[in-house]
C-alpha cells in the first residue's frame with residue numbers, strides 16, 4: 001500500500017505544474033494595465049482641469065493618496081479577487097513543496113529515480129516481495145503446518161516419498177538403505193580383516209531366544225528328523241528315468257529385486273578369452289595342470305576317500321595320504337616355477353590363511369528387508385558329531401533364484417550345441433555304468449584319449465545315447481565375474497560368517513527328473529591337504545514337486561528344497577579333519593526339476609581358489625564343448641560341466657596303471 005501512495009503523489013505533482021505557470025503570467029500583467037488606466041485618467045483630468053481647474057487639484061490629491069495606499073500594500077492595482085488568487089497560490093506552493101518533499105522521501109526510501117516506468121516495475125517487484133513477506137508471516141503463525149509442508153515437499157521432490165507417508169514408514173525405508181550400505185561398508189572392512197562389531201544384529205541373548213523359538217517350529221519348516229536313514233531311498237537305488245530339454249539363447253542375464261540389479265555373464269564369454277589364452281599357450285604338463293585344479297578336489301577324490309565307517313575308509317585314507325604328500329611336494333615345485341612368471345602369486349604359499357570351523361558364525365540377518373534367521377537343525381538332538389547343519393529360509397529372493405536358473409539354463413543350452421566328452425575316474429567305473437545301461441561291451445584302454453580318463457569322441461557319443469543323459473548339469477560363475485557374485489559372497493559372510501577369501505566358485509546345478517547324486521562327503525576323508533572343503537553352502541533355487549531332498553544319513557536329517565532356502569554345514573572339524581558324518585546325498589528328483597547353487601569354503605585358501613581355471617588342452621576339443629565327469633561309482637554320480645577342470649588329468653595320473 002505504501003508504494004501505491006507514492007504513485008498517486010507522483011502524478012499529482014506533475015498535474016499541478018501547469019496551473020501554477022498560468023497564474024504567474026496573470027500576476028505580471030496586472031500592474032501595467034493599472035498604469036495605463038492612470039495615464040488615461042490624467043489626460044482626461046488635464047483636459048477637464050483646463051476647463052474645470054479648481055476641481056482638478058482636488059481630484060489629483062485623491063489619486064495620489066490612493067497610489068500611496070497601493071504601494072504600501074505591495075500590490076499596486078491588485079483587486080480583491082487577485083488577492084484571493086494570490087493567497088491560493090501561496091497555499092498551492094506550500095502544498096506542492098510539501099508534496100515534493102513527501103515524494104522525495106518516498107523515492108529515497110525505495111532508491112528510485114524520478115521515472116514512472118521504473119517506479120511501476122519496482123512496484124511489481126515490491127508486490128512479490130510483499131506477498132512473500134505476508135506468506136512468511138502466515139507460516140510463522142502456524143509452525144506445525146510448515147513442517148508438514150516441508151516434509152511432504154521434500155518427499156515429492158525426491159520422487160521417493162509420498163505426501164501421505166507416515167514418518168515412521170519413511171524412516172524404516174531409509175534405514176533399510178542405510179543397512180544395505182553399511183553392510184557393504186562392513187564387508188569391505190572385514191575383507192580387510194577389520195573385525196568391527198555388527199551393529200545391525202541384535203544382542204546375542206535376543207537372537208538366541210528367537211532361534212529357540214524357530215527351532216521349535218522345525219517340523220513346520222519341512223525339515224524332517226528321522227532316526228534311521230532309509231536305505232531303500234530312490235536316491236540310493238539310483239533310478240534312471242527320462243532326459244531333459246533345454247532352451248534359451250541369451251548370453252547375459254540381468255536380474256535382481258529391490259532396485260539392485262545384478263548381471264551374470266555366461267561363462268561362454270569368459271571361456272572364450274581363457275580358451276584363447278589356453279590354446280595360444282604351450283600345452284601344459286599334467287603336473288602343471290594339476291596345480292591349477294587344486295581349488296577343487298574332484299568328486300572322485302572326495303568319493304574315493306569318503307567311505308564312511310567301512311573297511312574302504314582305511315584304504316582311501318592311505319591313498320589320500322599318498323596323494324596329499326605327492327600333491328604337496330609337486331605344488332611346491334609348481335609354486336616355485338609360477339612365482340617367476342606370475343607376479344600375483346604370493347611369495348610364500350604357506351602364508352595363506354587357515355580358516356577354522358569356528359569361523360562359521362550363523363546368525364539372523366536382514367536381507368533386502370527380509371528377516372532371515374539361522375535355524376540350527378538338530379539343535380535339540382544330542383549328537384556326538386561336530387557336524388552342524390543350519391537352515392536359512394529366503395536367503396535368496398525369488399528374482400535372484402529365477403535369474404540364476406535362467407543363467408544356468410542358457411549356459412547349458414549354449415554348451416549343449418556340442419556332444420560332451422565323457423570322463424570316468426577309472427575303467428572300473430565305466431564298466432559299472434555300462435552294466436547299468438545293460439550294455440555288454442568290452443572296454444580297453446584304447447577307448448580312452450591318451451593321458452586322460454576321457455573316452456574318445458565316438459565312444460562318448462555312443463555312451464551319451466546309452467546313458468540317456470544320466471547326469472546332472474553344472475555351470476559355474478566365479479567371484480568378481482558379476483556384481484551378483486560379490487553381493488552373494490558378502491551375504492554369505494554376513495549370515496554365516498564364512499569369509500569371501502576362502503570361497504571357491506559358485507556352482508549352479510540342475511537335476512532333471514530321475515537324477516540324483518549319491519552319498520558323498522565334500523572333503524576328502526583322511527586327507528592331509530588342508531586346501532579342502534571346510535564348509536558347504538547350498539541354496540535351493542526352486543521348489544521341487546517331488547523328491548530332490550538333501551539327506552544327511554549319519555545325522556538323520558533331510559531337507560526339502562524350497563526356493564531361496566539355504567543350507568550351511570561344516571565338513572571338517574575345528575582342526576581341519578574331514579568329518580565322515582558330513583556325508584550327504586541328493587535324493588532322486590521324482591517330479592519336476594531341481595536347481596541348486598553350491599559354494600564350497602576351504603579350510604585353507606590358496607592361489608587358484610575362486611579363479612576360473614584355464615582350460616586344459618588335453619583332450620583336444622571344439623570351443624565350448626562340455627564334459628561329463630563320472631565319479632567313483634558307489635559314491636559318486638555323473639555330472640555334466642560347461643567348463644573344464646583338471647580332474648580327468650589328475651585321475652589319469654592316479655589311475656594310469658589301471659587304465660593302461
Ligand SMILES: O=C(O)CCC(=O)C(=O)O
Pocket residue numbers: 509517522538548549550551584585586587596598
Ligand atoms: O543337491 C543336493 O542336494 C546336494 C548336492 C551336493 O551335495 C553336491 O553337489 O556336492
Ligand SMILES: [Fe+2]
Pocket residue numbers: 520521522584
Ligand atoms: Fe555335496
